[in-house]
Structure formats: structure tokens, C-alpha cells
Amino acid sequence: MTPEEQERANAAQLASPSYRIAAMDQDFLLSDQMRGVRFLLEYEKTESGLRAWGVRSTLVVFGSARVGADGAGRHSYWYEEARKFGKLASERGGAIRGEVGQPRDNVIATGGGPGIMQAANQGAFEAGAPSIGFNVTLPHEQFPNPWSTPELTFQFHYFAMRKMHLAMRANALVVFPGGFGTLDELFEILTLRQTGKAPAIPIVLFDEAYWRSVLHFEALIEHGMVKASDMELFAFADDAEGVWAALLAGGLKPGESIEKPALSHTKLAAKRDL
Template identity: 35%
Template sequence: MADEMIERESHKGPVRLRRGHLETSTTDQRLLDSRGPGEWVHTDPWRVLRIQAEFVEGFGALAELGPAVSIFGSARIKPDDPTYEKTRLIAEKLCQRGYGIITGGGPGVMEAANRGASECGGVSVGLGIELPHEQGLNDWVDLGINFRYFFVRKTMFVKYAQGYVVMPGGFGTMDELFEALTLAQTQKVTSFPIVLFDTAYWGGLIDWLRDTMLQSSKINAPDLDMLKLTDDVDEAVEFFDAVAPG
């Protein structure tokens, strides 16, 4: 029964909703869906103030964060999965080097990363998002923020991180990965290491980037150099030594 109650919980910013108060759509969905009645013409300008407030809250909460690394990966990975322990170790070793850890604040890889940082005594940040069936922030998040809008949350991941560690994951993980690659390729961010952990998982993607995208001149060879592919925890962490905290 307790698990069922948790599954029926969602958030709208700082507001928690359960049972009869749950909504059938998200704030992002209502913002991006232009179909239906025309009242969006009148409500969208007011949404700008809410968006502005989310940026202000995020900037205010993270302004004193210091050097940090964002870690992404699947929410579906269980604690007995080897990837969970490797993620925890990566976060712990980054913490020992003076980095804070930023995740999406959920279960799986995110929980493992937050746990590694928190147990190390470092800064463990979780940036949650309003989703129809979310479970809230994991217990290892020490500094948590819940966002309504994906694009505000994404800004925080990039702005306050010195780089990414990308563990095996799904669509959300791919979204964060390719957004970071795009920002680095277009020089919107500089000196931004991106580590892909687990060669068996990511190897096919790298092969496709090299053999299809590069061969057809859709990207340049230096673009692939932005990615570091490894199976070694220490190697993944050492990749950030060049931009380590002073």
C-alpha cells in the first residue's frame, strides 16, 4: 500500500500532489501544446513569470555550489546492478577531488551518484522534474530543487557543472548527452569533458558516429574527441583532473 501511495505522488515546483489532486498533464506539456482552445494566448505571458521564478530559484540555490560534475544514467538500475556500485564509486572519487555531484535526483544511477557524494561528505545535488509518475527526490540528495520546466533544469545541469559522466541510460540520458555535445561543438560551453562509461553499452553509438556521421561529413573528427569512452572508474575520474578545482 505504501508503494502504491508513493507511485501516485507528483510535484509542481515546491507543491506535492497526491490522489485526487493529481493532474493528467505536466507544466511542460501545457506550455508546448498549442492545440485546443485559444486561452493559451492569454496565459502564456504569465507563464514567463513562473519560468523567470524557476531560474531565479535555481541560480540562488546553486550560486555557491563550487566545482561540480553532473552524472546521468538510467533510473531503472537497481542497487544490485554493477553499474550502481560503479556510479557510487565515481561520485565518491570525484568528491574526494573536491567536486560536488549533480544528478536528476531520482532512483537508479542518480541515487547511486548522490549516495556516493553524500557518504563521502561532499555536496550531493538533485535537480528533480515534474513528471506524471515521479517518485520524488532520492534519500541521498542533500540539496534538492524541483523544477516544472525541463529547459530550466537543463540550464542548471550545464551552468553549474565542469563536465558530465554519462552512465548507461535511456532517452533522457541521450537527451542530456547530445545537448552537451551540441553546446560544446558550437562553443557555447568551453572545456567540458564528457565521459561515457561502459564501452559495451556505448560502443555501438560511437561506431555509428564515426562510421556514419563522420564518414558522411555531418560532423568533424575533433567532435568525436569530446567524448571519453571507458570501463575504468579511476580513468573516468582522472579525465576531470585537467579542470580540477584549484
């Protein structure tokens, strides 16, 4: 039998999806049973990119995608102060490193989109520092903002993995005014801090008047939902310099990474997930 005849004879076998190399079989990789593998792939692809740039720790900036530099009311102020913070934090925190392979600390990390996220990435760019954009696929089209470092601009399918990468290297969290998404991310980190599942990182809410107008923190205490001491998990600031001062007061050390305890079978009760 000639090669041509052989190929015709087993054409059905060659064309069968089962014959595809598993790593090249997109239908298989996108199937329900491979969800765990896709989750792992999202983790490792991002992890590899961050390691390549020496990113040891981050300063995470959350805030609304609807805030623009030319917005009405307080919007332009919020944008400008987020940009200023991204610049000064990059200059003072350890994100700028001249030596190849030297760890970078307190690198600005955002959700990668427009608004406050863009402003913080822009400030880092103006300082000559790299910054990270952790984008996520949404039902409507989303594009990364033009200021995050291209090699550190990632896209996630799973919100959970995106949140994990936002949290696991965070030395601090700065939360500018925002909506449902910002509230979700804020309370995610507050819960990790309250329950001891994350290190004692400083959390700063920008524009105290805004946050007290949308969240009645004292009501949580009055109803016995949280302890009064839980209010010490975060601080307020009203300008970029104030944010930096609050972070330093909360324990941030420029040029260093907050130590995350190693796991030990003798210390499971003190286990940290991040």
C-alpha cells in the same frame, strides 16, 4: 455605514480575482501570460539555493533511472561504479569544505531521481559531501532519491530550465548507460561544446562497449554529419578510477571552477550562453 454594512456592500469587489495581490493570486501566476515569470522564478529559486551553499562548480552525472544496485547483468556494476565515482570525486574534487563560506567545486549534480542518479548522490553522501538533485515533474509520480542534500534538492516544471542549471556550473559531464533521457542530455552538452556555446569541459562516457553498441559514431563521420575531430569532444572509461583519470586528462582541476568568459559588447562573436 457600519464596517459590517460596508463589507456587505462591497463583497463582490473584495471577492473579485482582480482585487487579489498579484503575488498571492495563484490563478494569475499560473496563467499562460505569466510563463516567462514562472521560468524566471525557477531560475532564481535554484540559483539562490546553490549560492547559499557556496556551490561554484559541479560534476554532472547522467544515467538511467532504471538501473539498480540489485539489477541483472551489468546493471549492478554500473550502479556500484556510479556510487564509487560519486564518492571519490567528492573526496578529491573540492566539494568538501570545512570553512563556512568557502566555495565548493566539483559538487556532484544529478537529475535527482533513482538509478544511476541515486548511486552518484549516494557516493557523495558517503564521502560527507553535499550533492545536488535537479528533479523535474513528470506525468507519473517522481520522488527525489534519499541521498541528495535536502537543501540542494530542487524540483523544476520546465525541462529547459533544469537543463540550464545542469549545464551552467558544470566542470565536467559523466554519462553512464541510459535511454532516451540520457541521450537527450548527452547530445545537449555535446552540441553546446561542438558549437562553442559552452566551455571546453571534459565529457566521459562510461562503459565503452555499451555506447558503441547503441551509437555508431563512425557512421556520423562517414555520412559527413560531423568531423572526425568531433570525436575528441568525449572520452570513454570503464570504472570509477578510469572516469576520474579521464576527467583530469581532459583538463579538470580539482578545487577550481572552469572559467566562463564575461560578456562584452566588443566580443559578441565569442559569446558564451552558459
